[in-house]
Amino acid sequence: MFEAVELGQKVSKEEFDEALTDLRTRLIQAQTAxxxxxxxxxxxxxxxxxxxxxxxxNYLGGLMDLRNIIIxxxxxxxxxxxxxxxxxxxxxxxxxxGHIGFFFGAxxxxxxxxxxxxxxxxxxxxxxxxxxxxxESMLADDGAVFVKFWFHLSRKTxxxxxxxxxKKFGKGEILERAxxxxxxxxxxxxxxxxxxxxxxxxxxxxxxxxADDKRHRTxxxxxxxxxxxxxxxxxxxxxxxxDKKTVSLAPPVLSKVDLSLTxxxxxxxxxxxxxxxxxxxxxxxxxxxxxxxxAVFEGWDAAGKGSAIRRIVQGTDIRLASVISIAAPTDEEKxxxxxxxxxxxxxxxxxxxxxxxxWYGRVLVERVEKFAAENEWSRSFxxxxxxxxxxxxxxxxxxxxxxxxxxxxxLKRFKERENLPWKQYKITDEDWRNREKWxxxxxxxxxxxxxxxxxxxxxxxxxxxxxxxARLKILETMCRAMEEKL
Amino acid sequence: MFEAVELGQKVSKEEFDEALTDLRTRLIQAQTAxxxxxxxxxxxxxxxxxxxxxxxxNYLGGLMDLRNIIIxxxxxxxxxxxxxxxxxxxxxxxxxxGHIGFFFGAxxxxxxxxxxxxxxxxxxxxxxxxxxxxxESMLADDGAVFVKFWFHLSRKTxxxxxxxxxKKFGKGEILERAxxxxxxxxxxxxxxxxxxxxxxxxxxxxxxxxADDKRHRTxxxxxxxxxxxxxxxxxxxxxxxxDKKTVSLAPPVLSKVDLSLTxxxxxxxxxxxxxxxxxxxxxxxxxxxxxxxxAVFEGWDAAGKGSAIRRIVQGTDIRLASVISIAAPTDEEKxxxxxxxxxxxxxxxxxxxxxxxxWYGRVLVERVEKFAAENEWSRSFxxxxxxxxxxxxxxxxxxxxxxxxxxxxxLKRFKERENLPWKQYKITDEDWRNREKWxxxxxxxxxxxxxxxxxxxxxxxxxxxxxxxARLKILETMCRAMEEKL
Numbered sequence: 001m002f003e004a005v006e007l008g009q010k011v012s013k014e015e016f017d018e019a020l021t022d023l024r025t026r027l028i029q030a031q032t033a034x035x036x037x038x039x040x041x042x043x044x045x046x047x048x049x050x051x052x053x054x055x056x057x058n059y060l061g062g063l064m065d066l067r068n069i070i071i072x073x074x075x076x077x078x079x080x081x082x083x084x085x086x087x088x089x090x091x092x093x094x095x096x097x098g099h100i101g102f103f104f105g106a107x108x109x110x111x112x113x114x115x116x117x118x119x120x121x122x123x124x125x126x127x128x129x130x131x132x133x134x135x136e137s138m139l140a141d142d143g144a145v146f147v148k149f150w151f152h153l154s155r156k157t158x159x160x161x162x163x164x165x166x167k168k169f170g171k172g173e174i175l176e177r178a179x180x181x182x183x184x185x186x187x188x189x190x191x192x193x194x195x196x197x198x199x200x201x202x203x204x205x206x207x208x209x210x211a212d213d214k215r216h217r218t219x220x221x222x223x224x225x226x227x228x229x230x231x232x233x234x235x236x237x238x239x240x241x242x243d244k245k246t247v248s249l250a251p252p253v254l255s256k257v258d259l260s261l262t263x264x265x266x267x268x269x270x271x272x273x274x275x276x277x278x279x280x281x282x283x284x285x286x287x288x289x290x291x292x293x294x295a296v297f298e299g300w301d302a303a304g305k306g307s308a309i310r311r312i313v314q315g316t317d318i319r320l321a322s323v324i325s326i327a328a329p330t331d332e333e334k335x336x337x338x339x340x341x342x343x344x345x346x347x348x349x350x351x352x353x354x355x356x357x358x359w360y361g362r363v364l365v366e367r368v369e370k371f372a373a374e375n376e377w378s379r380s381f382x383x384x385x386x387x388x389x390x391x392x393x394x395x396x397x398x399x400x401x402x403x404x405x406x407x408x409x410x411l412k413r414f415k416e417r418e419n420l421p422w423k424q425y426k427i428t429d430e431d432w433r434n435r436e437k438w439x440x441x442x443x444x445x446x447x448x449x450x451x452x453x454x455x456x457x458x459x460x461x462x463x464x465x466x467x468x469x470a471r472l473k474i475l476e477t478m479c480r481a482m483e484e485k486l
Numbered sequence: 487m488f489e490a491v492e493l494g495q496k497v498s499k500e501e502f503d504e505a506l507t508d509l510r511t512r513l514i515q516a517q518t519a520x521x522x523x524x525x526x527x528x529x530x531x532x533x534x535x536x537x538x539x540x541x542x543x544n545y546l547g548g549l550m551d552l553r554n555i556i557i558x559x560x561x562x563x564x565x566x567x568x569x570x571x572x573x574x575x576x577x578x579x580x581x582x583x584g585h586i587g588f589f590f591g592a593x594x595x596x597x598x599x600x601x602x603x604x605x606x607x608x609x610x611x612x613x614x615x616x617x618x619x620x621x622e623s624m625l626a627d628d629g630a631v632f633v634k635f636w637f638h639l640s641r642k643t644x645x646x647x648x649x650x651x652x653k654k655f656g657k658g659e660i661l662e663r664a665x666x667x668x669x670x671x672x673x674x675x676x677x678x679x680x681x682x683x684x685x686x687x688x689x690x691x692x693x694x695x696x697a698d699d700k701r702h703r704t705x706x707x708x709x710x711x712x713x714x715x716x717x718x719x720x721x722x723x724x725x726x727x728x729d730k731k732t733v734s735l736a737p738p739v740l741s742k743v744d745l746s747l748t749x750x751x752x753x754x755x756x757x758x759x760x761x762x763x764x765x766x767x768x769x770x771x772x773x774x775x776x777x778x779x780x781a782v783f784e785g786w787d788a789a790g791k792g793s794a795i796r797r798i799v800q801g802t803d804i805r806l807a808s809v810i811s812i813a814a815p816t817d818e819e820k821x822x823x824x825x826x827x828x829x830x831x832x833x834x835x836x837x838x839x840x841x842x843x844x845w846y847g848r849v850l851v852e853r854v855e856k857f858a859a860e861n862e863w864s865r866s867f868x869x870x871x872x873x874x875x876x877x878x879x880x881x882x883x884x885x886x887x888x889x890x891x892x893x894x895x896x897l898k899r900f901k902e903r904e905n906l907p908w909k910q911y912k913i914t915d916e917d918w919r920n921r922e923k924w925x926x927x928x929x930x931x932x933x934x935x936x937x938x939x940x941x942x943x944x945x946x947x948x949x950x951x952x953x954x955x956a957r958l959k960i961l962e963t964m965c966r967a968m969e970e971k972l
Contacts, residue, residue, distance in 0.1 A: 066795070066796075318543055318590070325552060424514075
């Protein structure tokens with residue numbers, strides 16, 4: 001693959017200066033107009049050691065408006081990052097819509113290096129590269145534009161560069177690093193080629209750039225960036241293509257929940273504190289083992305999610321457990337992919353986080369209320385499954401609850417809420433409106449549960465008509481899930 | 487002081503239940519209405535070991551709407567926090583306006599314990615307590631409401647509690663901790679009394695609560711919270727009292743800047759790369775020593791801030807330096823004290839952050855354009871001085887630049903920007919409008935520079951009419967500041 005960029009291409013100073021006069025103006029104008037683009041531009045700078053990536057960045061920095069730019073080098077993983085899933089740091093670095101991010105190495109450099117060292121099996125490398133491509137596709141579906149650069153140095157130039165360094169330094173860290181890369185030239189080229197092939201897809205193309213000549217590589221990269229920006233700007237306001245309507249006939253999983261299940265008061269009184277103590281011990285054990293737990297609660301309004309969550313939190317040391325209630329996204333959150341705000345709150349290793357509603361809002365309320373277009377929510381099933389796989393793979397214990405009640409029980413509880421002064425805050429007009437759309441919500445719920453009940457993150461359907469039964473069942477399920485993994 | 491809360495107060499179950507019926511409704515109603523309050527409610531839970539703070543929290547959690555509540559225990563300082571100024575974690579934990587935060591121990595518990603152990607000198611303890619009070623005052627000025635609880639246990643009850651623990655556990659960590667607190671009873675009481683006295687001020691009052699009887703302490707705390715919430719809610723919409731107009735006749739510091747200073751092209755060509763290399767070495771040295779550097783740039787539009795910043799960034803390893811350009815605050819930022827968004831971006835130890843405009847916007851553009859009321863911006867001088875003291879005390883090297891030009895030079899540059907296609911993005915109608923208010927900006931600048939040029943963070947006034955001179959001077963100043971501290 002890299003033969004194509006060993007052509008000895010060179011650019012003279014005159015050519016360069018002439019091209020620049022035009023390009024710098026187009027660049028800054030396109031960047032200014034791009035501020036209105038409904039997605040970020042992510043420029044990935046990758047390539048051989050010494051190929052001039054940093055130099056290029058400095059040069060571009062001199063031409064561009066630094067105000068909407070993020071530059072990330074990812075060269076050091078800090079403690080907080082080590083305690084989170086691998087992609088967390090990349091999520092947290094993503095630029096806002098209309099902004100530009102320059103990512104050095106991004107999610108590639110480390111993986112390619114490990115592969116070049118022979119530390120990653122062929123299958124594992126392929127899996128990780130596919131995951132990178134999936135990540136990019138997901139962001140691209142949400143509007144992100146990608147430019148992925150690979151700066152290639154011929155063996156000859158690579159050799160010459162290290163010779164120059166040797167003369168300059170004689171010894172030292174920089175030289176050692178360069179020598180290592182020179183020795184591993186073939187292995188690095190091989191790993192990079194394979195990685196590039198596995199991750200070159202229509203939503204995020206690689207651009208191979210011959211990097212031996214500084215003016216050539218600078219001009220080439222500049223042209224690609226300018227043209228990408230201009231193309232994006234030209235498409236602002238164009239109608240997004242809408243996927244065809246999907247037909248979904250989900251099995252009626254909710255109707256199979258046995259709502260007649262109950263627990264006796266005596267049993268409840270006895271077992272609740274027992275289970276809470278068990279959960280508390282598990283919480284400490286998880287803390288010691290640095291395993292996080294995420295419990296997700298979805299279900300009908302008034303199904304008893306809130307009171308079940310209270311039983312969990314009350315039973316657990318306040319230092320170890322916290323609750324996140326999902327409200328409307330803030331403007332910072334809206335300026336990112338919808339999963340961003342959930343990545344944002346991923347707990348550090350060892351803690352319990354309970355979600356009162358969650359990322360499933362995308363395929364439930366946002367679907368039914370049409371806040372998300374069909375092509376948006378329908379692709380979210382895969383995105384959510386991927387997201388949860390990231391969580392569980394990083395060692396997080398994920399427990400998902402759907403608390404189910406029937407319409408009659410809901411009506412009873414709504415009325416009770418209206419009558420008890422300290423419960424009135426829980427009932428709003430919106431609850432009554434949602435109730436009228438019961439069938440649509442049920443259909444959405446059935447499809448959601450069917451599509452997102454995966455091996456690594458199955459749904460637990462909880463019969464909620466009897467609150468005592470539901471609470472015991474939830475605590476029991478949560479304890480079991482934790483015991484299994486600890 | 488604590489004798490006042492050793493009265494043996496008790497509440498019977500009947501009294502408790504009766505009071506609760508009324509209070510729980512008022513609590514939830516007041517909490518719901520508080521969502522519109524223009525500041526957060528911060529409830530600090532402090533007190534003797536075993537006084538039931540966690541128990542109270544669990545109880546309150548059962549009565550309140552958990553959705554607008556943050557509970558923070560601050561029991562563990564993570565790596566990220568250790569690499570930031572002491573108050574960073576508290577800033578980052580602050581609830582939004584209209585939300586409620588329960589802070590266990592908050593900025594007190596650790597300090598009081600150290601004082602009780604005799605690890606803090608009397609003067610140092612006083613200084614830290616004063617700093618806590620200043621922090622609270624500042625937030626209160628911005629709308630925050632405080633309730634600070636100290637739960638007091640009599641020596642007798644404290645003794646009984648540990649005896650009970652001894653019977654229950656025989657040995658172990660919890661018992662050891664309790665025994666330690668029992669032995670140190672007098673020292674803890676003494677440190678707490680002093681700390682409370684030093685930090686009890688009208689904007690954030692302490693409430694001492696006799697904690698021997700569970701129902702008494704619960705009811706007491708509940709009442710105080712309900713009444714505080716109700717008082718806050720009652721004041722929503724009330725006109726804020728505006729401080730009297732301040733008269734400020736700042737000395738004309740800017741007019742003393744010698745704008746005739748220039749640098750020759752040859753000198754510039756030679757010294758710029760030298761200085762950049764020097765800065766780069768210093769950046770690496772600072773990285774090794776884990777010392778952060780913050781460079782702040784303020785000055786007239788077109789004064790050359792941006793191009794000076796480019797010279798800094800270009801000269802420094804891209805992994806070590808980053809630029810933050812201050813734009814309009816996001817809604818998450820607006821939901822906090824205006825300094826929150828600057829605390830948010832404080833670099834981890836070892837890195838350089840360059841601010842293109844900064845927290846000084848509060849006393850410059852926000853003042854002149856009347857985005858901030860006079861009582862808001864006028865108190866910001868002290869707030870900013872405090873903020874910068876936090877930074878420098880934590881080891882951050884802070885360098886502040888005011889880049890000065892005269893009106894004539896600005897006009898020349900504005901016109902040049904309009905004529906060069908790749909500079910047009912830099913000139914907007916707003917720049918022309920600001921220019922018309924030159925005198926008001928100059929007055930604000932003179933006052934700002936005078937009031938915020940402190941021993942720990944002096945201003946560097948840079949003559950900017952000659953760009954070459956300004957850039958060399960800035961790089962030189964920055965290198966010197968770093969050399970001095972490294």
